[in-house]
Amino acid sequence: MDKRPLATDPILKAMELEEIETKISALDKWRAIFSSRGLEVVNPGYQTNQDHHKADEESDERAETSRSKKHGIFPGSIFYSIPGELIIASDLGGQPISIEMATGGTRAIQLVVQAHIIKYLLFTKNKHEYTSVKSLSELSQRQQERALAASMADILWTAGEMKRASVCLITSDSYFTESPDYKTDNFTERLQLFEFVEKGKLEKFLCAHIHCFKDEGSHGVILFLYSLLFSRTIARIQQDLDHTTSHLLHFGLGNYTVRQAVLNLMLSGRASPHVFNGDQAVDDQNVEQKYHGVLGRSDVGYLHWSREQMEQNKLPQVGSMLKTPKYPIWLCHINGTYSVLFGTNMSLLSDWKMEHMFDLYFYNGQFSQKQTARLTVDTHSHHWEGSYKIEESDHEKKLPSLEMIIRTKWEGAAINWHGTVPFF
Template structure:
């Protein structure tokens, strides 16, 4: 079984996770600080996983971000991890992987060989609360515990993986980001096998924009559907020029009342340690039936930061103010 896990995630039995993956953990910034809700996620392939978990952490802390101590951090992380595992298990079961020699999510992986995959122990639960409590009991781990890799293994064991991002966000391993089923190809001819996209709204959403893809004219084929753009909570994982980060709002009605979209605040966290404060952006938006003819003039892709273009994939034509922060993305 564990050889199958390695093949699924790495493409072969003799490949191993690199140093960036092995050192990746779920580690918070300083408790009771402005960024107490935030995970450290500077780089490497594990950052995408960390930022999806970050979005779920924010969902649980969304209206208490100023009162986050160590206890709240642990509870939010346990809830965020169990959310993803429970969805991956079709909301019927979930599996958590630990290293057998320890009672905590920790191991000491050799720099050259994967010596801990074969020492994994699986714990399967049929109730979500049991998953959350089990993770909470084993969450206090030292640096170098390979926590992100073990979470990834848990996710795969909860449900075989085809498309990791959608599996994390929605619990369904669809490789496509559009809504529903697509039966026709780009040329209008029927597809031999229909493509399955996202079938329902998830708790946290997803936004994507790439300057390189825009310049190649590839964006129309890669558009994210409204199911992912409009989640149940105003929290979005963002893929901006292939780098993951998180955008969120504390306005409860933002996704349920269009009038709240006229003027609202969005908060942005990149995951990088160089960001010392949450960026606050003010968004002014007019719906298409309210916009004036001159609002669409010019070539905004060449004039605005990539983060602003990402926001406009959800709120087309929005005007965005950085409130004194120098645009950094």
């Protein structure tokens, strides 16, 4: 998982997380913070990784040292290439990593923050003034930083049940040393927690220390993730989860990605593992199990679409709580990647007449998207169904996934790309 700073440009600047880090030292720090099984929530406390096996690690270190000396590389060096003996043939039948996998861990967190930045700039910064989409690209650096601080404060304050929040920052001092249960990583042992019981003071503190989250080398995403967990508290997160989820991160193909519980924590303030409404009790082999969903409407919503899951009939049923947020902004999970869909009309979710025809804007944070796409959604004209009623399933395969995710909220809607070639 990437550890570079949080992006601050809300719309047009693609996030600076597309390059894959090659420094092994960065990967070592990440492994030291989260176990290879993915941030397991077991016992309350400030140590997030107690799953190290010291004897095995010492054996690995000895082997690594021997291998390093063989190649003329000594402990403490930074690797910029992989020794030839570690490279395998490309035709062994493995699954190549995609750019989405390589950046997926941070992209989800980044896009939720971006969605809250859009909310702040369009709807809460100047409640009595209309803010256009174009104006979002004309913000000064200072305005971007304030928007980032305000958005982070919103997320952390909600996670703390509107009563408290924690901010985690790295210092120059270490506060504990290595032990049989913990291997130092030069990061975790240098952290300090700052507690707040007033949202205004929280936002001011974040604004004053925003460089700790956005500057190069600041480890902004990890600091924010720590702040999020400690704002919610480990004890509450344990209560939020159910028997289906014990880890907040998923490790696969050498990369960490966040589970739905983390996204729901950022969106709703509760680390529920599922996207349906409320909690559900299900009998599993004569044992009643409770599944935790979303309990209330959040400021930013969530939509999900996957062509593969659709074909396998495994598409998760997102409940109305997430489909109908308080603001017309949605985090979109489309075919394994994350993006943001939003409107500028606050009445869209409160006045049914506004849903006849309206504009939505789409932003995926990728370099390939040069400008925010505008789509007009028409919920009354179903001409898109006309010549495809007989072969409806084939028609769905031909439609852009972005259109299909919009139709999970507005079924049967016609969508006009205004000349833009559908790209998602």
